[in-house]
Amino acid sequence: MNDTRPTPTIGANDILRFVLELFAFVSLALWGFLAWPLPWPGILVGILAPAFAILVWALFRSPKAVFRLDPFGKAIVEIFVFGAAALAWWDLGQPIVAGVFAVVATVSGVLSGRKELGA
DSSP states (O other), X not given: OOXXXXXXXXXXXXXXXXXXXXXXXXXXXXXXXXXXXXXXXXXXXXXXXXXXXXXXXXXXXSTTOSSOOOHHHHHHHHHHHHHHHHHHHHHTTOHHHHHHHHHHHHHHHHHHHHHHHHO
């Protein structure tokens, strides 16, 4: 059987976006463990914050998302997750990390959104 679907290409921004996603999830875990008193609620927040972000991402933003959203809905989910990660770094007293992450995530998101809207 001949499959005529185009093969998706993976560019540098796609790889960057994957790294940003992982960094956001790890950032939320670190925030939970470091910003909250241990053992409770630190362990709980350290596990549930990234788990909730991963669940939201998988349901609405991933390439194989359960619920299909238009590009603007995807952008809202992305802003929520990446914004939470940037705020987590800010709360941890690392405004430079927060700012750099926010700028890189914003530029990458704008480039990806323009590509998606142009397709």
